[in-house]
Amino acid sequence: MNFSDSEIVASILGDSGYDRVVEASAADIVLVNTCSIREHAEERVRKRLHQFSALKKKRPGLVIGLLGCMAERTKTALMEEEQILDLIAGPDSYRHLPQLLEEAGSGRQAIDTMLSADETYADIRPVRLGSNGVSAFISIMRGCENHCSYCVVPSTRGQERSRDAVSIVGETADLFRQGYREVTLLGQNVNSYAWSAGGKVMSFPELIGQVAEVSPLMRVRFATSHPKDMSEDLLRTIAAYPNICRAIHLPVQSGSNRMLDRMNRKYTREAYLERIRAIREIIPGCAISTDIIAGFCDETEDDHRDTLSLMEQAGFDSAFMFKYSERPLTLAAETLNDNVPAEVKERRLREIIALQQRLSLASNRRDIGKSFEALIEGTSKRSDDHYSGRNSRNKVAVFPKAKDGPGSYVIVKISGATSATLLGEVV
Secondary structure, eight states, X not given: OHHHHHHHHHHHHHHTTOOOOSSGGGOSEEEEEEOOXXXXXXXXXXXXXXXXXXXXXXXXXXXXXXXXXXXXXXTHHHHHHSTTOOEEEOTTOGGGHHHHHHHHHTTOOEEEOOOOSSOOOTTOOOOOTTOOSSEEEEEOEEXXXXXXXXXXXXXXXXXXXXXXXXXXXXXXXXXHHTTOOEEEEEOTTGGGOEEEXXXXXEEHHHHHHHHHTTOTTSEEXXXXXXXXXXXXXXXXXXXXXXXXXSEEEOOOBOSOHHHHHHTTOSOOHHHXXXXXXXXXXXXXXXXXXXXXXXXXXXXXXXXXXXXXXXHHHHTOSEEEEEEOOOOTTSHHHHHSOOOSOHHHHHHHHHHHHHHHHHHXXXXXXXXXXXXXXXXXXXXXXXOTTEEEEXXXXXXXXXXXXXXXXXXXXEEEEEEEEOSSEEEEEEO
């Protein structure tokens, strides 16, 4: 979501006459887009700002601004803590950046952190930053109303609002004409997408079907789904369109019903595993990835073992795994005790990671000998003689370069695997 927001900001400022530069040392304005999901993300922002302070000392006229969720959460307090900041803008204030920059350039502090009930930036065509020209992100909604007890997003991004479907399908078509061959539809909970027009409400299954119909050569992915809203209607829509990728990211966070209740996730372990069963039944071979939090408030060894056993039962292909860090403005921070010792969190996280590496390796090894259609994304990071591409199941394959280049579909036969990558050759 933050990367998508940066592309929107680049478009807005480009339309106002600003040009992008590669190095901060050549810039007149430096804007840092931020995330508040985890403490580590905010620590990295603080370090980055301290690096920019050296530039500010050399060039006092340099304007430095903070954007996004951290800006929304900390607001004016950050101006006092980080003396180099000239501008703060929340995630719903990007249209005002040209005016805010004028204020900051005249020596006044510029702050706009008002959340909106209807801003979706639907009419903004993002500038594709650092794009490989093959894959692009499309934001379809903003905000969240699930209020998971550990999550700051409802406070920093506001209530859910969906972008109109016409602009989403139109952006997809534009990207296809430009040569892109894969889009990822983004939302805090895409299952909650609901756009009203002409007395009718379009759901996410209907939207993703329309996006898929732009072209059978345009792959479609989405992130992220909430397990409580993962409908069979969506699963059947995915199964009906070959170009909707066979990969679903379904964050579980914990395998313990006690923890899920404290996290306010609104589903049980049993309900989650039922959704896994439905995915396997309706979309055979679909890859499933997840998010897992280690060491949430009051988590016991039994709760931790429940998470490990659920991972085994679900057989996740991959996962994003983190230790819990308390975030201000969340229900957990206000009502629960962050009482699992740091060393226990770290040990449990190591165990989760070790198990997932074993599961991922087993998943990838099962693909040895099989052939997949891969979309070439570019040259492999480790070898100029190899390409890297993804199959429909969101698995990365590395293979020797052939005549086809980035943006092309090739059939790759898998001959080897690590826990993160498939190895093969074009056939």
